[in-house]
Amino acid sequence: MNFIWTLVIGLLIGAVAKLLMPGKDPGGCIITMLLGLAGSALGGWLGSLLGLQAAGGFGAFIGGVIGAIILLLIYRMILGRKK
Numbered sequence: 001m002n003f004i005w006t007l008v009i010g011l012l013i014g015a016v017a018k019l020l021m022p023g024k025d026p027g028g029c030i031i032t033m034l035l036g037l038a039g040s041a042l043g044g045w046l047g048s049l050l051g052l053q054a055a056g057g058f059g060a061f062i063g064g065v066i067g068a069i070i071l072l073l074i075y076r077m078i079l080g081r082k083k
Helices: 002-020 029-047 057-081
Strands: none
Touching: 002 029, 002 057, 029 057
């Protein structure tokens, strides 16, 4: 059950990141979920580096969204160069 909650929260984080970053993204639900999951990990890692410990709750959600936005920017830059 924990795995399912992780996927749901990752999808939610990825969706919020896409809502905050307007523009076309060539990715569907799977890419959104992967960006959200990886963004959560990146946001938590960056938060620990900066001394901002967000162990859970809203702070961890915001950190995940920030991490997902960073990954979405990188994703757009890489796909923008291929076209």
